[in-house]
Amino acid sequence: MSETLSQFTDAFNQVCRYGWEHQEKNGVTLHHGTYYDTKITCPGLVSDLLIQARVKATEALKSAFTWKAKHEAGHPKKVEKALKRGKPAPTFKPAKCPQSTLCPARYNVHTYSITWETQTVRLSTTQGKQTISFTVPHYSAQYTGCKIATADLISRKGKW
CATH class of the missing domain: 1.10.340 (Endonuclease III; domain 1)
Incomplete structure (x- = not known):
């Protein structure tokens, strides 16, 4: 990535x-x-x-x-x-x-998809599509399942 x-x-x-x-x-x-x-x-x-x-x-x-x-x-x-x-x-x-x-990469509906049930995101990368797991913090749990629009992929201190 x-x-x-x-x-x-x-x-x-x-x-x-x-x-x-x-x-x-x-x-x-x-x-x-x-x-x-x-x-x-x-x-x-x-x-x-x-x-x-x-x-x-x-x-x-x-x-x-x-x-x-x-x-x-x-x-x-x-x-x-x-x-x-x-x-x-x-x-x-x-x-x-x-x-x-x-510069954080901006993903849209054509370049990423989220599967809330398995908590995975599928991203377009230079190496092709990659599936990555993620966790939702408890304070953001209310947004689980919401419609997706755009998202920025940010790297901070070696973490995504």
């Missing part, structure tokens, strides 16, 4: 770089500009995981561009206010291209 997260992260970062260089945040345009390149560089990922990486990158780019516009517009006012108070002008911190060292 580490290889799956590694390739998912590579796809995410590749889409982010493309979007940042082309000042693009539209998901369809990003898809057209990056799908085949990410398919070549991340051969183990199924198409749905590539698309989910692009969706996450689109969300990150929209957030970064919004943050950039907001802070570029508001910085002159902050400088003026600081100088008026006799304080040093704050330095401007430009927005940077979103990137991740380990």
Whole structure:
């Protein structure tokens, strides 16, 4: 599963770089500009995981561009206010291209399935489909059997 997260992260970062260089945040345009390149560089990922990486990158780019516009517009006012108070002008911190060292893979109904009775989940990975058992903590037991939508696969301190 580490290889799956590694390739998912590579796809995410590749889409982010493309979007940042082309000042693009539209998901369809990003898809057209990056799908085949990410398919070549991340051969183990199924198409749905590539698309989910692009969706996450689109969300990150929209957030970064919004943050950039907001802070570029508001910085002159902050400088003026600081100088008026006799304080040093704050330095401007430009927005940077979103990137991740380990981006959690987003799974959807096409890339994972849960069997609540046996407490197993079947995930698409770079090595094919894998069935993994899980436990539901007592405080989350009320959600057992609920409809599934999307889920992020997170690795924390060597645990999934």
